[in-house]
């Protein structure tokens with residue numbers, strides 16, 4: 001089946017149009033890599049991998065807005081390779097301490113409309129490659145927050161407050177994952193409701209607007 005799909009819709013690079021991959025090696029080399037920046041007493045650390053622009057933004061858009069679902073494998077590989085190359089000790093620590101990746105949940109109504117939660121399917125790819133469990137059941141979104149891009153900052157804060165619930169099955173060691181970090185409000189609000197006796201890392205693929 002994969003073969004037939006490939007023949008009809010060949011993968012072309014979002015950067016240069018070359019066929020073969022959604023992001024070719026040459027264009028990937030030009031991608032801006034970020035370090036960790038966000039500090040919060042409740043978390044052990046945060047890794048933001050790339051800047052949210054150019055080919056990285058295009059790659060995420062393919063998955064999120066154009067529903068090109070097989071781009072997830074490539075995105076998963078890019079994230080995993082970046083983690084293993086730049087943060088090998090952290091990855092090892094996560095593996096040893098059995099950290100569980102928790103994708104930022106999407107409200108079921110929006111999930112039904114789109115058909116999937118992109119953070120969840122990317123998290124599944126990453127979990128497979130770096131050998132970490134993924135859990136999408138222990139933090140749930142209970143309110144369907146307004147579409148973020150159209151709201152102003154204050155509205156956005158009100159919208160997202162109390163939007164999440166933690167269930168009693170929350171793992172001890174958590175890597176909160178989201179594809180894009182814009183204001184960080186979503187993740188900050190999730191961190192607020194996580195009990196103090198948990199170890200938290202934040203991992204995002206891309207940061208920016």
Ligand SMILES: [Zn+2]
Nearest residue numbers: 013016024027
């Ligand atoms: Zn390219």
